[in-house]
Amino acid sequence: MIPQNSMSRLNIAIEVYGKGRAEGEVFRHLAPITLNSLLRNMPLQGRAIRFRDQFVYVTSEIIVGVEKARKRFQKGEIGFISSNGALCFFLKDCEVAMPINLLGKITSGLDILVGARAGDVVSVTISQKT
Numbered sequence: 001m002i003p004q005n006s007m008s009r010l011n012i013a014i015e016v017y018g019k020g021r022a023e024g025e026v027f028r029h030l031a032p033i034t035l036n037s038l039l040r041n042m043p044l045q046g047r048a049i050r051f052r053d054q055f056v057y058v059t060s061e062i063i064v065g066v067e068k069a070r071k072r073f074q075k076g077e078i079g080f081i082s083s084n085g086a087l088c089f090f091l092k093d094c095e096v097a098m099p100i101n102l103l104g105k106i107t108s109g110l111d112i113l114v115g116a117r118a119g120d121v122v123s124v125t126i127s128q129k130t
Contacts, residue, residue, distance in 0.1 A: 010039070013127035014089065014109070016048065016116045022089075022109030023127060024078055031067040031101040034080045038062060038103070044087060044124040048116045054094040055079075056113050057086040058122045069099030076106040087124060089113045 008029060014022040028035050038044070038060075046058040055073075062085045072095050073079060079088040079100040088100060091114050106113070116122065 010035075011107075011127040012104075013125050014106075014113065015123045015125075016112050017121040017123070019115055019120065020109060020112040022106055022112045024089075024104055024106045026078060026104035031080065031103055034064045034067050034082075034101045035103060037064050038080065038087070039126070042124070042126055046122060048118060048120040048122050049086075050116070050118050054092060054096070055088050055090045056116050056122075057081065057088040058124065059084055059086045061085060064101075066099050067101045069101050071096050071099055073100070073102070076110050077102060078104045078106065 010026050012024045012026055026035055041060060041062055044060055048056050048058060050056050064082055066082050073090045075090060075092045077090045079102050081088055081100050083098060
């Protein structure tokens with residue numbers, strides 16, 4: 001059996017307390033320095049912050065630079081905002097003002113993140129899919 005997690009792809013779980021759990025994948029080749037910093041700080045926990053209806057993010061104390069950043073994102077993608085150390089979950093296709101490091105994508109449960117309200121507690125951990 002091939003393990004679901006590898007050195008290049010990792011499964012993550014995004015828990016919105018009291019609402020449910022989403023699953024995602026992050027890929028090392030998209031932003032290796034950013035992802036390494038993020039993994040060293042797992043589990044990540046914070047309060048959800050909404051930016052209009054475009055994305056939900058959780059701030060952290062992680063400091064990394066812009067790495068293969070872009071401004072256009074698709075629904076379900078996961079990014080990292082270098083300017084404030086935030087892990088970002090895109091709720092719809094959009095274009096943002098500042099470059100954001102792409103990390104991966106939500107694979108299930110995007111509706112949980114769509115339903116997250118400002119102030120909800122969010123926890124992000126490495127997941128072992130069965």
